[in-house]
Amino acid sequence: MAHEMPRIYPDQINRDLLYAWGAVGNKYEKGDVIFTEGEAAKYYFQVEKGSVRMYNMSHEGKEYTQGMFYAGQSFGEPPLLLGETYPAAAVACEASVVIRLAKNSFQNILEEYPAVQRTILDTMARRAYQKAITARDMMISNPETRLQNFLRQCRLQAGNPPGLLQIPFTRQELAHFTGLRVETVIRTLSKMAEEGKVVIRERKLYC
Numbered sequence: 001m002a003h004e005m006p007r008i009y010p011d012q013i014n015r016d017l018l019y020a021w022g023a024v025g026n027k028y029e030k031g032d033v034i035f036t037e038g039e040a041a042k043y044y045f046q047v048e049k050g051s052v053r054m055y056n057m058s059h060e061g062k063e064y065t066q067g068m069f070y071a072g073q074s075f076g077e078p079p080l081l082l083g084e085t086y087p088a089a090a091v092a093c094e095a096s097v098v099i100r101l102a103k104n105s106f107q108n109i110l111e112e113y114p115a116v117q118r119t120i121l122d123t124m125a126r127r128a129y130q131k132a133i134t135a136r137d138m139m140i141s142n143p144e145t146r147l148q149n150f151l152r153q154c155r156l157q158a159g160n161p162p163g164l165l166q167i168p169f170t171r172q173e174l175a176h177f178t179g180l181r182v183e184t185v186i187r188t189l190s191k192m193a194e195e196g197k198v199v200i201r202e203r204k205l206y207c
Contacts, residue, residue: 002206003161005154005168009072012046012123013109013116015099021109023101028092037089041079044106047071050096054088055176065176067127068093077124080106138179143188146178151198151207164199164206 019025025048028034034045034052045052047069054066054075066088069075079086080103092098101109110117130153137149155165167174171189175182189205192198199206 002164002166003158004166005158007051007070009070011072012074012119013044015046015048017109017113017116018044018046018099018101021101021105023099023105025097025099028096028098030092030094032092034090034092034098035076035086037087038085040085041076041083042103043076044074044080044101044103045076045090046074046099046101048097048099050098051093052090052096052098053093054090056088063176064179065173074120074123077120143178143180143184144192146180147174147185147188147192148197150174150178155207167205167207169205 049071052069052075056064076086137146140146154167158165171185172182175185189198193200
């Protein structure tokens with residue numbers, strides 16, 4: 001039996017607490033922009049339903065995915081806390097509801113609830129560590145190694161379940177995550193499947 005990656009996580013900050021402090025839940029359709037790269041960070045964001053992708057676009061039109069966020073997960077905190085602009089854009093990947101809380105209310109919650117502050121710090125530290133790992137992997141020219149490292153991170157995110165894990169991303173999305181060309185991803189995965197390093201069934205990828 002194959003396992004699936006989780007799409008619902010415990011609330012980063014309890015949603016009832018967020019709403020009590022004046023948060024609003026905004027609805028987005030697939031492709032709707034939540035914020036753009038270079039926009040001033042003014043709000044705390046947390047996914048209530050659906051999924052959100054943060055990404056950069058190169059001058060050549062090539063996309064690189066910085067992260068995917070699902071129900072319960074927050075995104076975009078570092079520039080908010082630093083008073084900076086967003087280094088990437090955020091877009092809804094499907095019909096979604098995203099909780100938005102004003103910066104001053106978010107800061108007040110951190111001051112009033114030390115446990116929430118510790119949780120946010122832990123999350124930011126973990127994401128900074130993952131970013132460092134990703135940056136290291138981007139320096140690796142071997143496509144197979146890049147993909148293997150990304151799939152390993154997927155398993156860790158899913159709790160490293162026994163047996164096969166279904167990877168929910170398309171070949172194009174894998175290219176966006178790894179900085180590879182989609183043709184390279186397709187060719188490399190086919191080779192890995194032939195060697196028994198991954199499993200491809202009905203066009204679905206398992207590792």
